[in-house]
Amino acid sequence: MTNRDLSTNVRQSQIATNAHNPQVNYPAYTAAAQTPQPEDQPSLFLTILQKRWWLLGIICLLAGGLSYFIATEFRSLNADVSGSLIYSGLPTPPGPVVYQAPSLQTYKEVLFSTSRMQKIVDKHGLDIPPDIFASLFEMKVIGRSSVMELTLGWPEEEVGVELVNDTMQTLIDAAAEQRQAILTEHMKHVEIIHLGAKREVDEAAEELSLARLRHDTLLHNNGLxxxxxxxxxxxxxxxxxxxxxxxxxxxxxxxxxxxxxxxxxxxxxxxxxxxxxxxxxxxxxxxxxxxxxxxxxxxxxxxxxxxxxxxxxxxxxxxxxxxxxxxxxxxxxxxxxxxxxxxxxxxxxxxxxxxxxxxxxxxxxxxxxxxxxxxxxxxxxxxxxxxxxxxGDVAIASSEVVAKLEKKLESAEGRSKLISLQLENMDQLYKCKSREFAVLIPASVETAIVTSNTKKLFVMSFFACSILLVCPVVLTEWLLQRETAVSAFSRRWSLPLMTDRALAGFNSRTRSTPDWKTNESIRMAALRIQQSLPESSSVVLFSGLGDTPAPAGVLNSLSECLAHRGERILLVDAVDRQHGKFDKSDSVSDLSHPGPAELPAAKTATEKTAAAETKQANDGSLATIDNEHKMGLSDIFSNNAPITADLIQHTENPCVDLIGSGEGVFPVEAMASARLTELLKSCQSSYSMIFIAGPPIASRADLQMLAARADAIVLTADKRSVKDPASPAAIRDLIELQAPVIGVMA
Known part of the structure; x- marks a missing residue:
């Protein structure tokens, strides 16, 4: 059983070899439409894990090494220094309350004011703004108690201890200064009120003295x-x-x-x-x-x-x-x-x-x-x-006046005594040596907690390095998974994509041709061609989208691969390169196919010269030719030369033969020549496959005339050719003609 029998798409009818028969149906597009859609590709990250796991492991090792170096080289130490204050209050003198201490939140605002912080910054010679320095502190009240805990994060333990202790002492002094300032203002106001109260006492005493004098006089005059x-x-x-x-x-x-x-x-x-x-x-x-x-x-x-x-x-x-x-x-x-x-x-x-x-x-x-x-x-x-x-009523009234004035004097004296007591209490609190706050736990090196940002720096560096190193891998895999322009073009026109990204290795300038034995895409394309052709001898036309013919290296590799599968291949170069339209360096007639074996290294000058001449002769031809006569298609078209066995050039591979384009110029309507039809028919009995290297799809007339003689058509394409405006029009023509296009190679 040959590879032709392995086709999963059962053909409904034979591909016609005579395009002039209008009754023949070409199944290429039906097969393309019935081609099963590829399964959904796995997610990008899952693909990377499956295909590049070893590279991800190397990236992790590199990121870990870089992160360790960064963490150990640029780490910084930080000491959390803390101390505690307790609000002990002030002694309460007897009498009315003359001073209400502010809340702990108010003391916090007083302590962290710009002026207080600036004093501490200047005292220790710190090069830091006072507002930034204040933000480094954390002050909190422990529960509902009167204990305030002050914490500072500072790189150096000893300096941090001094700063915390100085800050706590600053709060103690600031509370005393604020109390004295408040009491000073209050005392000024109360002293003014006290003067008024004394004046009221003097006035009430004077009125009472006069009233008593009048009352005594009245009683004496009335004999009472x-x-x-x-x-x-x-x-x-x-x-x-x-x-x-x-x-x-x-x-x-x-x-x-x-x-x-x-x-x-x-x-x-x-x-x-x-x-x-x-x-x-x-x-x-x-x-x-x-x-x-x-x-x-x-x-x-x-x-x-x-x-x-x-x-x-x-x-x-x-x-x-x-x-x-x-x-x-x-x-x-x-x-x-x-x-x-x-x-x-x-x-x-x-x-x-x-x-x-x-x-x-x-x-x-x-x-x-x-x-x-x-x-x-x-x-x-x-x-x-x-x-x-x-x-009598007069004496009673006078007695009542005296009683009222006595009460007035008593009230004024009581008010004056109360205000005087307030002044005394204020003065005692003003001169009080006690302080509202006392240090409960002073800051010390023993209570400081030293921390390092090494772990944090390592994690951040590892994350950043991993991202930087993984990004190229992700980008590369994304580019590989992304639908290419050729794939999108094939999907748009329902054309099977035989290979993708397989033609990049075929360079016409350097004549580099990848080894088909290790190129899985070429082998699969050869299998697809076998499965799409009938049992008898078939003609396969190769054409390139755009204005460039199919790469000669592709035909070279496909014919070599099929020859190893038992097929007998005839290559026909139908590209007219004499008019200067196409590059002569990428010609089936001139390409080494597959090339002679490497000569042994020359030891003498004579051997080196002979080896160089042999290599030059081998590089200038499709294969090692058995005879010196090199007739081509141009001779048949132009000179009406007879179709003889001299047209066929034998190569190193006995299963691959070649008919070159010749040295002459093709006639304008050469592709419609009956002699070409006669040539193909005469060769079909000797070869299982005939590969025609045809003109590009931009030469629409020549391509369609060759398509009429082909059992199958294979198109080659690249990113530039699918963007050519002529490509969609040519594909549309092929669809209307029901041309047997079996797929696209990219």
Whole structure:
């Protein structure tokens, strides 16, 4: 079985060898349309892991080495130095509060102000802005305590310790300075108020002295300057004082009574809630014994509703009435409430009784004080009447004026004393040697925590180096996986892509031809050609997209590969290179195919000359020719030379022969010549495959005339040729002619 029998696409009809038969259908495009789509390619990263895992391992090693060098060479040490302060406060002098210390947050703002930080920076000669220096500190309050912890990150431990200790001392001094500054401003204001209070005392004393003088004069003139009248006035004054004291006592008793009633009500509320909860729990336990559809369960449900009503409305009544109402609910079913009252409720009941007794005592004292006040008010009225009877309204009015002025003087003196006390307290706090803050834990080298950025620097460097080293690999693989221009062109026109990126190694200028034995793409293309041709001798036309013929090296490699598979190949060079349109260096007629064996190294000058001449002769021909006559197609077209065996040039490979283009110029309509048809028919009996190196697809007329004689057409393409505007038009012509295009090689 030959490779022709391995085709997976069963042909529906034979590819025609005579293009003049209109009844023949060309299946090339049908086969192309039926070509299975390639499976989805794996993701880019999965492909890289599968194909380039060894390279990724090398990259990891390189990145690790570079990262280790960077981490050890450029690492930096950092010491976290910390210290603690405690807010101890200030001694509190007796009297009114004259200074309220700011919050700890305020102290933090004062400490980290630009002026404070600038002093520390200047003291230690640091080359850093004060705001940046402040941002290096971290101050936090430990819980709700008065302890403040100050932490600084600094490269050098000793310097960091000095900076933290100096900063804590700066805060201590700043707090004292702020306190003194605030007290200074307050004292200025209070001193002004004190002067006004002294002036009020002097004015009140002067008014009182004048009022007393007028009062004494009035009494003397009316003959009231007696001991009896003075005693009456003293009795009135003493009674007023006693009434004032009793009013104060009455107010105190009312406050205590209100507090006792509040406590009693709270205990009653707790007692009622707990007792009602126990009653409801007792009822729920009883309800669990009956079915929900029974009459008894309905009765118990109504009892539960009554308990809910007494919970919302019954608590407003007295405790005894509430207990009676609660006891009556379900008395026959649940029993008395005394059965469910435990020790806790009994204790609450005792406390409620004790609260009731206290309320009764307060009420009794309140009534006693009220009666005493009533009696004192009646006595005061009697004293006022007797004094009025003896002195008259004028003396009484004068006495009242004196009493008011005495109270005014007393109030002014009290206010002056209070302000004076405030000034004294302020002065004590101003001169206080104690400080608001004290160092709880000083900063030291022992408490400093030294850290290094080596690990962080290593991780960052490894990540950066890995990215830089992996990027070329990813880019290369992406370029390899990316759909090429030729692949897109083939997909657009539904043309099978026989090879991709396989023609890059065939260089026409240097005549470099890759070894087909190691070129898997060439071998697969040869297999595709075998599978697409009929059993009998077939003609395969090779043409290039754009304005360049198919590379001669491709035909060379394909024919050599097929020859090794048992095929007999005839190469026909149908490219007219004499008009100067095409490059003569890339000609099937001149290409070494496959080339003679390497000569042994020459040892003498004569051997070197002979070897050079032999090599030059071999490089200038398709293969080693068995005879010297080199006729070609141009001789048949131009000179009407007979078709003889002299046209065929034998190569080193006995299965590969060649018909060159010849030395002459092709006629304009040479491709339509009947002699070409006759030549191909005469050769089909001797060769299983005839490869025609045809003109490029840009020569549309010549290509179509050759396509009429071909059983299969293979197009070669590159990135430049598929962008040629003439290529789509030529492909469209081939489709309309139903030309048997079997694929594209790129």
């Amino acid at each position: 300057a007696t001991q009896e009248y003075s005693n009456k006035l003293k009795s009135v004054s003493n009674t007023n004082s006693t009434i004032d004291l009793k009013n104060v006592e009455l107010l105190s008793i009312k406050q205590q009574l209100a507090q006792a009633e509040k406590i009693r009500q709270e205990k009653i509320s707790v007692y009622q809630t707990e007792l009602l909860k126990k009653r409801q729990t007792q009822l729920d336990l009883v309800m669990e014994e009956y079915a929900k559809t029974s009459t008894r369960f309905a009765e118990l449900t109504s009892l539960k509703i009554e308990l809910a009503e007494i919970d919302t409305t019954g608590k407003d009544s007295s405790l005894v009435e509430w207990e009676t109402a609660l006891d009556e609910i379900g008395l026959t079913t649940l029993g008395p409430i005394s059965q469910i009252a435990g020790p806790e409720l009994t204790l609450l009941k005792t406390e409620i009784a004790s609260a009731d007794k206290r309320i009764s005592d307060f009420q009794f004292r309140l009534d006693t004080v009220k009666n005493h006040l009533h009696m004192l008010n009646e006595r005061l009225a009697e004293y006022d009447t007797e004094a009025t009877d003896k002195a």
